[in-house]
Amino acid sequence: MAEVTYRPAHVKGEVRIPPSKSAAHRALLSAALCKTPCRVGPIDHSADMEATLNGVCAMGGTVKAEENGVLCIAPGTAPQSVTVDCGESGSTLRFLIPVFAALGIEATFVGHGRLPERPIGVYTDLLPQHGVTVETAGGLPFHITGKLQSGDFRVPGNISSQFITGLLFALPLLKKDSTVTLTTPLESKGYIDLTIEVLAGFGVKIEETETGWHISGGQTYRAEHYTVEGDWSQAAFFLSEAAISGGPIRLLGLSETSLQGDKACVHLWRQFGLSVTEENGVYVAENKNIDKPYRGLHGIAIDAAQIPDMVPALAVTAAFAEGETVISHAERLHLKECDRLLAMEAALKNLGADIKAVPDGLIIHGKPALTGGKAEGMNDHRVVMALAAAGCACTVTVTDAESIKKSYPGFFRDHKHLGGIADGIDLG
Template sequence: MTHLTLTPKNLTGTVTVPPSKSMAHRAVICASLATGRSTIKNIQLSDDIIATIEGMRSFGAVISYNHKALTIDGAPFGEIFQSRTIDCNESGSTLRFLIPLATLFAGETQFIGRGQLGKRPLEPYQELFTDQSLPYHLVGPKNLHLSVKGPLTPGIYEMRGDISSQFITGMLLTLPLLDGDSVLKITTHLESKGYIDLTLSVLESFGIVIKQDENGQEFQIKGNQVYVARQYEVEGDYSQAAFWLSANALGNTLSVTGLDSSSLQGDRAIIDVLNILNTEFDESERIIDGAQIPDIIPIVALVASLSKGKTTITNLERLRIKESDRLVATQKELAALGARIEIIGDSLLIEGVSQLAGGQDVWSHKDHRIAMMLAIASTVCLDPIHVKDSDCVKKSYPDFWEIFQQLGGEIHERNMG
């Protein structure tokens, strides 16, 4: 299914959300670094998770998949490996988590990728490798080709936190394994702090202890730590649940299961955001800060487009460096469907309408979250919509369209001629 026609239909039934992609990345990496055998339950083989699995295999981890679970024997440190190539596909998490980890293994590591991956910033790592006089050679941006070689040395590290929390996670995964203690200092405001909380939680589950100051801006990291093999179950994904929860807010009738109400996932904020959008504002407009929840902004913008009154979603600059320029993609495609939405700086200004017209050709921009947002939008349009490049959902939610149909969504493959 690449080009689809979606006919407006109400969605009904029960949907169990897929496992958290964010937590699965981290669990796979931690288990692959552990001594002994781990089992990671509740795994979905999306393109991004496959990229991380293959990356850890390239370091020597032995990984098998059966019945939605991974069995992982950790990579044997200290053995001599030849240089390796890791295909990150379009996964920014895979790339940014594994770059510093690559310095733990002998030989050169080459990272390749496709899509927008070559355009996504890597400057914090480039500065780090330069400071330690380590090989770092990047070719891009059309197709990513990066080669690095270690080893990193323990010490005091300073790193920006306002580009992506993925750089911080990469260092937190790596520094405990160095032969000496380290300190990681964040020199700017830390974006997407919730993802760092997830990282620390998964690290603790695998026996790694990291202390942080009360502001979360400095991490004290003992060296020579050991990842401990264990059984781990990945919880449901709030980022994906956001689409079904938002569908409910728009008048569909779904029971959404598989979520942990006490989850540390930052996108659990979708619950509060939907409550805000369900509140009528007479005089002043709603203000939603999108800095900590970039992955759910497209679906939030859809709900805002059909909420009474005006909504401003602020601090969206990082949406421009996702799988697409997600800020532009969200505005363009929702406007095509009849929403009153515009970009002002790095904010979205939205005035609610009572109905979306539909009847248009729209494009996913090859961005999984735009494609899924358009699917939910189709349920509240007057006329069918035609979605180009719908198969990009494989990046995070490979059976999304199948589930959409099971819930009553009407899909027809479209011949684009």
């Protein structure tokens, strides 16, 4: 596996944040369900995007690349039976399963990496109650036959919001009305809000209720063009770099009114002590206390229930912040591309940090400096990118560097553009 070595550097300048992977997944799938061609963009051609485009083509759609990262999605004839390769994308898998069921397409879903082991039991339990036959040994391959029937879909809210999003895409396609009822409190609500916003952009209405959502049947997806906003979860890596290196870093392409839950990164890094300001749509991150002990950063309490993807970047900043940082309600990170809690504990310990993984999160006691060293990237894009911020202050070699292609293929390029050093690999 390829390695990258980050070396100490003063990172500053301007970077355009790539389009939101979360919004793009949703927009591409919505476009595929339109009756007429729809243009979606910009799209960053990461491995996860390619997985969703595989799904678009598997349901009969065609994809044509246009200028400036825009894709034209045109409808086609849906096959009777198909195999769908979801790569390593949990979003692709969980969004597509109920959609194919609603369309009545017999499908076998396969995947790679850790995806075949990630939770899918919600659909194993739920779909047979609504007319769909499921065949699985507990993971992938996952085979469905039959056509989804409307009704009440009772879903836990604390496993993955992706199951709920998948149903919200599928149920408007059915003839009759349906409801989705939460059986446990909802986590990652921002992702559901984003789903509902994207669906509204395609003319599909979802009504929130006290216990979940009401979905009218017989709806039609309609749109001519959908613009994908910048990705707040990727912005978090540069906020961490600004906190540890000083900055200033100007972040372009982000929406102030975004419903992405990870927009909370602005508030959290401000709590650490980072200055983050916004003017005319440009966010400027600067640590004005970089010359003080602990870089002027101090530990905070973080409830990660709604923002699990930000935990790796938050953990790196916390390793340099004075006092204790407690990250809680992050149990789902045990089930991501790797066990991210154990991965961040091991990686930061190897660099000299005082960090302990607990069942639902991390406890970190910051140090003024880390010694550096080698860390396992665990084939996890967020682990590899998060450690770039640590590399602004000490030399860090990370394995599995190519894993960034999953979500942000241009990360090393953008890190270097800001003055960062990333030796040993060139992914653009």
